Amino acid sequence: MTLRELILFIIVGALILGAGFVQGWNTALLILNMGLISAVMSLGVNLQWGFAGLFNVGVMGFVALGGLATVLVSMPPVAEAWAAGGMRVILGLLVGAGVVAAAVFAWGRLHGRLRGLVVFGVLVAGFFLFRSVYDAGVAAVEAINPATTGYLGGLGLPVLVAWPVGGLLAAGVAWVIGKTALGLRSDYLAIATLGIAEIIIAVLKNEDWLARGVKNVIGLPRPLPYEIDLQNDPGFVETAAGLGLDATTASTLYVKLGYGLLFAAVLIVLLVLAELALKSPWGRMMRAIRDNETAARAMGKDVTGRHLQVFILGSAICGIAGAMMTTLDGQLTPGSYQPLRYTFLIWVMVIVGGSGNNLGAVLGGFLIWFLWVEVEPIGAALVTLITNWGFWFEANILGLHAQADLSADASSGSWQAHLQDSVAHLRLPTMGLILLLVLRFSPRGLLPER
Amino acid sequence: MIDFLNAIVALSNFVLIPALAYGSQLALGALGVTLIYGILRFSNFAHGDTMAFGTMVVVLVTWAMQAAGISLGPLPTALLALPFGILGAAALVLLTDRAVYRFYREQKAKPVILVIVSMGVMFIYNGITRLIIGPNDQRFADGERFLIGAREFKAMTGLDEGLAIKSTQAITLVTAVIVVALLFWFLNHTRTGKSMRAYSDNEDLALLSGINPERVVMVTWLIVAALATVAGTLYGLDKSFKPFTYFQLLLPIFASAIVGGLGSPLGAIAGGFVIAFSEVGITYAWKKVLVYLLPEQLEPSGLVQLLSTDYKFAVSFVILLIVLLIRPTGLFRGKSV
Numbered sequence: 001m002t003l004r005e006l007i008l009f010i011i012v013g014a015l016i017l018g019a020g021f022v023q024g025w026n027t028a029l030l031i032l033n034m035g036l037i038s039a040v041m042s043l044g045v046n047l048q049w050g051f052a053g054l055f056n057v058g059v060m061g062f063v064a065l066g067g068l069a070t071v072l073v074s075m076p077p078v079a080e081a082w083a084a085g086g087m088r089v090i091l092g093l094l095v096g097a098g099v100v101a102a103a104v105f106a107w108g109r110l111h112g113r114l115r116g117l118v119v120f121g122v123l124v125a126g127f128f129l130f131r132s133v134y135d136a137g138v139a140a141v142e143a144i145n146p147a148t149t150g151y152l153g154g155l156g157l158p159v160l161v162a163w164p165v166g167g168l169l170a171a172g173v174a175w176v177i178g179k180t181a182l183g184l185r186s187d188y189l190a191i192a193t194l195g196i197a198e199i200i201i202a203v204l205k206n207e208d209w210l211a212r213g214v215k216n217v218i219g220l221p222r223p224l225p226y227e228i229d230l231q232n233d234p235g236f237v238e239t240a241a242g243l244g245l246d247a248t249t250a251s252t253l254y255v256k257l258g259y260g261l262l263f264a265a266v267l268i269v270l271l272v273l274a275e276l277a278l279k280s281p282w283g284r285m286m287r288a289i290r291d292n293e294t295a296a297r298a299m300g301k302d303v304t305g306r307h308l309q310v311f312i313l314g315s316a317i318c319g320i321a322g323a324m325m326t327t328l329d330g331q332l333t334p335g336s337y338q339p340l341r342y343t344f345l346i347w348v349m350v351i352v353g354g355s356g357n358n359l360g361a362v363l364g365g366f367l368i369w370f371l372w373v374e375v376e377p378i379g380a381a382l383v384t385l386i387t388n389w390g391f392w393f394e395a396n397i398l399g400l401h402a403q404a405d406l407s408a409d410a411s412s413g414s415w416q417a418h419l420q421d422s423v424a425h426l427r428l429p430t431m432g433l434i435l436l437l438v439l440r441f442s443p444r445g446l447l448p449e450r
Numbered sequence: 451m452i453d454f455l456n457a458i459v460a461l462s463n464f465v466l467i468p469a470l471a472y473g474s475q476l477a478l479g480a481l482g483v484t485l486i487y488g489i490l491r492f493s494n495f496a497h498g499d500t501m502a503f504g505t506m507v508v509v510l511v512t513w514a515m516q517a518a519g520i521s522l523g524p525l526p527t528a529l530l531a532l533p534f535g536i537l538g539a540a541a542l543v544l545l546t547d548r549a550v551y552r553f554y555r556e557q558k559a560k561p562v563i564l565v566i567v568s569m570g571v572m573f574i575y576n577g578i579t580r581l582i583i584g585p586n587d588q589r590f591a592d593g594e595r596f597l598i599g600a601r602e603f604k605a606m607t608g609l610d611e612g613l614a615i616k617s618t619q620a621i622t623l624v625t626a627v628i629v630v631a632l633l634f635w636f637l638n639h640t641r642t643g644k645s646m647r648a649y650s651d652n653e654d655l656a657l658l659s660g661i662n663p664e665r666v667v668m669v670t671w672l673i674v675a676a677l678a679t680v681a682g683t684l685y686g687l688d689k690s691f692k693p694f695t696y697f698q699l700l701l702p703i704f705a706s707a708i709v710g711g712l713g714s715p716l717g718a719i720a721g722g723f724v725i726a727f728s729e730v731g732i733t734y735a736w737k738k739v740l741v742y743l744l745p746e747q748l749e750p751s752g753l754v755q756l757l758s759t760d761y762k763f764a765v766s767f768v769i770l771l772i773v774l775l776i777r778p779t780g781l782f783r784g785k786s787v
Contacts, residue, residue: 053562055562055565180771180775181771181774184774184778186561186562186565187492187493187561187565188708188774188778191493191701191704191705191708191770192767192770192771192774194700194701194704195701195705195763195766195770196767198701198763199763199764199767202760202761202763202764205760206760206761339697340573340576340697344569344572344573347566347569348570348573351566421584422580422581422584425577425580425581425584425585426581427577428573428574428576428577428580429573429577429578429581430577431573432570432571432572432573432575432576432577433570433574435566435569435570435573436550436567436570436571436574439563439566439567439570440550440553443563
């Protein structure tokens, strides 16, 4: 670790500690935990962009797939739904996959005009076959107790299993996208990933049989004990009292610290792996391909194959992070996935931290997450200061109103009230400004690639 | 025979006319994207938010005019406010170009860097729009709602099916035709337009023949601001104005531009209609039309909706993928860098 890295990490640590002193340790630990998850996500994007120069703006989709994996792995199966139509839904999906496979096969085997006609015919006929099998199954599953279940449920396995599964799920989808879109130019890959992310979210929102859609799955199993159980555990209360904490605070801190340790373990493992990969011949080859694709190809490197590989690996890491995040939230809410928050913010983290540098990506993850959370309270404090000054100015200099009707004035449509409302939207321009400033004045990021 | 007419009317009412209006809006948006790609050579991710910003200015000016009692009679007041919106958007993009993009142009930065820069610009535009008008739905359409109402049409023709043409749809079509005609006249017949096309075809050659690149870029941004504001306002009149929807429009707009061939204005228009017609056609429940056309024993039992409307993004995406795989330069042979 160089001095620069050390200093920057200490500064970010100090910022989070500062939040702990000012806003309480629960807030600080929340920032830390989401910071750890963000760091994992930006490690994944850094693998794709920093190592290989692949422009993936579908991070949100892979994160959401990780969240889906959490539901599919950890929730208990809904036996009635399986009995009602589960097999039919699965059969429908198999039919769909078979149709696509048949079309791809026909595309590879036939030539000329016949090819287009046959593939089109297979797809159209297959679509109706698929719908005829699948629709009835879906209707049956969704009719089972829609207020509480109405979906197939999961496998009922421990929730930690979902993290690698989330990675695998994201990797599988990344393979499909990579196979079709990676041969194309960089902007086209960007548009393709942007689209696939929107489609994944649309599927999560609308396929109620899968994960209840916008009805959300709540109460996901946790890898750690519930706070209420800890508070009822005499041993825990005693230990907490020994540390000078009351049982409620101690239990929330305990759970958050536990998550923090779990996430940190994942982050460290992935970081070490990414560093080893970067320093290996494979990593050098990747960077050679990134810097000069034509030369690398001339040297006999399989550019498309390597791109596919790194695209899958990076997406898998985003999937793992998504599963971790859904575990932390304890619920899957497809409506909450926004591209600005889950795709473009991650990009800001990577660019600001320093693309091509794993430690930089981690640093960017923590720093940008901290700012994302803290811009609002800092902005609110500033606005309060400004409005107070404004009221004072209006009251004492302009003599507009007496001090007494200040509160009434603040709730009406005054400029002060409008300013208060707009604080919530300060985040986006701040992030954009940071991104533009870094790109302009320090294009290699805070920790440049070595 | 009557059944056939009814089917045609139903088809026009639910598919053809909405798709025509939506296609015009997409085409105008895609023209902006394609012009930036042709002249400045990057995919502008901030385009959706440029549309949102321009439309926001239009909405605010419309409200001010409504409050002042200014109106256009049966036409929406927003048409009067449109020039102000264009001015606002033009000021914004020119300022952005001066403060942000010009630096990278002088450095001859790689296109992908400019794409990332446009992501930052997107954040800022999005934030500005939300700061000023908030993230909620805003309605600003006024004037006559319908050119022809469904009931009048039924009374007029005696058919079972009504044909409703919203005035916003008619305005969209007329405006789009005027704007596109103006644009093509400008590109093909004026000196500046010709220099823009020359610059797009071959930058070095254009520079050698004495074309001022900064002027070309400035004119491009002005045109793009106008196109974005017109497209955004028409979309907002037709549906409603919500900043986030405009961000989401980015996907079908890019799909239109790429399907038509990036850098080709004609392609952008064709792409817009291809995307719009497939989106509306595939998410429409065809039962109504089929009931008129087919003999009774063949009548469908379901809605005959190929995909639920929630998957409309999937449609533009699949078309995009097919075009990219089969003909990567798009229908009209655009650029491929």
